[in-house]
């Protein structure tokens with residue numbers, strides 16, 4: 001269908017505003033707003049009519065004075081303003097929405113936003129009926145235009161930036177109720193922590209068995225500063241509750257519905273580091289993408305374990321443990337098998353060092369790939385891990401104390 005033919009069809013249906021006219025040609029020529037397209041097409045159509053000295057559209061659409069005598073006599077420029085049969089004058093009301101938005105975001109700290117709309121069924125109906133009549137070859141849905149046009153005005157009025165990817169807040173306009181809703185998107189803070197004491201879980205313990213956690217210690221001052229609703233903790237793996245983590249473990253703390261986003265991270269770090277159990281460093285703003293990367297990362301980890309043996313051992317016996325370097329087979333440990341699928345995994349011990357303490361105790365330092373169960377590497381877990389320290393020494397072995405001493409780079 002030719003463009004002008006289609007313009008004529010649309011303008012025949014009743015008064016159609018520049019936005020709604022232009023939107024049916026939204027995919028033609030870059031760099032114009034729909035109301036600019038509408039204005040250009042309306043004028044060009046009327047010019048054409050003037051040249052042919054005939055016109056057959058709804059009179060409310062005639063906004064220009066004709067030059068040809070024939071049309072001048074018979075067709076008058078429309079004086080009174082009509083209501084658009086598609087949007088019902090919605091675009092003229094956008095400034096009213098901007099005012100409402102200004103009010104709704106009062107007290108909410110943000111730099112970036114995204115506008116979304118809930119349209120009423122009538123409006124969608126009217127748009128669809130128009131499409132049935134004139135086709136959809138170059139059009140854009142009205143929702144897209146409202147969101148964009150409102151976004152532009154909010155940018156100007158509030159000096160904030162529209163961001164389609166990860167906005168600080170979502171501004172939802174509800175055209176049925178006339179209300180504006182502001183959704184505060186979560187705030188993400190990256191950091192690295194050390195856990196200096198045993199007996200503290202990484203995340204909040206549901207039953208209340210443990211009074212605190214790495215998560216709570218870190219989140220407390222952050223919650224006070226952001227006035228958020230709640231927090232989630234995403235760690236790059238986790239150490240056992242009874243193990244210390246002396247290496248720096250990356251994490252992302254997620255704060256839901258924060259009212260404050262401008263944070264003094266240095267000051268927050270100082271506050272957290274008053275804790276004797278947990279220390280943090282390298283705090284910075286982060287995002288959901290980093291959370292995903294963190295969950296998938298498989299960094300190398302170095303552990304230090306104090307091993308207790310069932311019978312006396314010599315320094316010479318410890319040399320046998322060199323055989324552990326290389327591939328090992330590990331079934332899901334019996335202590336976690338109630339919550340994890342029982343699978344056999346290949347793991348790698350990359351380096352191993354021992355330090356003799358006394359006849360029944362020695363220090364074992366191992367570098368492994370993430371996911372290796374160290375306590376089972378020592379005890380053998382009734383043959384579920386092979387080979388193991390216990391198997392190679394030919395005696396029962398128990399991990400008495402465990403520390404994570406280094407976490408390698410996340411890949």
Ligand SMILES: [Zn+2]
Nearest residue numbers: 017020084087
């Ligand atoms: Zn309209």
